[in-house]
Amino acid sequence: MSIPSRDPSHREGSLEAATPLPARAFAALSFAAVLGFSSAALAAGVVGEAHEGDAVERTDAQRPAQAEAPVVALTHSARAPATTGYGASVIGSGTFALSGAVNDDTQLGGGLRLWATPLESFTLLAEAQRRDNGEFAPAIGLQVRFWQDERWAFGALGRFKSEGFAEIEGEVELGLLGSYDAGASHLDLNLVVGGGFDEAETDGELALRLGQDVFGWLRAGVESRVRYRLSGDALLPGGRKWDAVAGPQLTASFDHFFASLLTGPTSVGVVSGVGWQSMLTFGGVL
Numbered sequence: 001m002s003i004p005s006r007d008p009s010h011r012e013g014s015l016e017a018a019t020p021l022p023a024r025a026f027a028a029l030s031f032a033a034v035l036g037f038s039s040a041a042l043a044a045g046v047v048g049e050a051h052e053g054d055a056v057e058r059t060d061a062q063r064p065a066q067a068e069a070p071v072v073a074l075t076h077s078a079r080a081p082a083t084t085g086y087g088a089s090v091i092g093s094g095t096f097a098l099s100g101a102v103n104d105d106t107q108l109g110g111g112l113r114l115w116a117t118p119l120e121s122f123t124l125l126a127e128a129q130r131r132d133n134g135e136f137a138p139a140i141g142l143q144v145r146f147w148q149d150e151r152w153a154f155g156a157l158g159r160f161k162s163e164g165f166a167e168i169e170g171e172v173e174l175g176l177l178g179s180y181d182a183g184a185s186h187l188d189l190n191l192v193v194g195g196g197f198d199e200a201e202t203d204g205e206l207a208l209r210l211g212q213d214v215f216g217w218l219r220a221g222v223e224s225r226v227r228y229r230l231s232g233d234a235l236l237p238g239g240r241k242w243d244a245v246a247g248p249q250l251t252a253s254f255d256h257f258f259a260s261l262l263t264g265p266t267s268v269g270v271v272s273g274v275g276w277q278s279m280l281t282f283g284g285v286l
Contacts, residue, residue, distance in 0.1 A: 248263065
């Protein structure tokens with residue numbers, strides 16, 4: 001979770017010409033989006049709940065493909081994968097400015113993510129994605145589920161993210177994962193802290209995903225992530241110590257395959273004003 005330092009010389013002219021959106025206004029916008037879309041998702045779930053009594057409860061083996069992915073977009077699930085197996089997903093993302101300017105290195109992103117669960121509750125992850133600094137960089141991780149019951153699941157995440165394929169430097173992230181599932185309603189929460197080997201900066205990250213099964217193959221909800229610089233003097237683009245992205249999410253499963261679309265307002269990589277990010281994911285599990 002390496003956050004690019006602000007380059008004082010980068011887009012100096014545009015920074016002076018543009019008026020940054022106040023932090024409180026953007027926070028209110030993101031909060032309103034989360035509340036609004038969460039309410040819409042829960043309302044849509046009433047359709048599925050009306051037939052809940054006639055439906056046969058799914059076992060872990062019958063869960064949709066997207067429920068078996070440890071991470072679809074931004075937030076990890078402490079419950080998935082429920083059984084041993086493996087999977088892969090391809091991610092594409094784009095960011096543009098609603099107002100102000102967006103850092104060129106963050107306009108296009110995405111990459112490949114792989115995972116395998118050789119033992120139940122232990123998942124190995126590997127990915128290569130275009131980072132905020134414009135570099136295409138690998139990362140490896142381990143996700144462990146240490147407790148669960150019918151509704152709750154808790155786990156931990158450890159991950160190493162490099163600065164690039166030709167770079168030895170990198171960053172270590174450690175996090176706690178929690179998930180709650182009650183019928184057609186789902187919640188995932190991640191708390192992650194990371195720091196670089198050669199950097200004085202430490203970052204904290206909070207990720208949240210809410211979902212409601214509208215049909216057996218379709219889940220609607222919201223997902224958001226907030227990052228904050230816990231220590232260090234370097235600031236994010238726009239002179240902030242934090243950035244965030246939040247928006248509605250639709251996820252569909254087809255046999256062993258799944259697809260997800262997350263879109264909403266963002267300040268990640270935004271030099272001034274406010275941006276809009278869309279993330280599209282295609283994947284499969286076996």
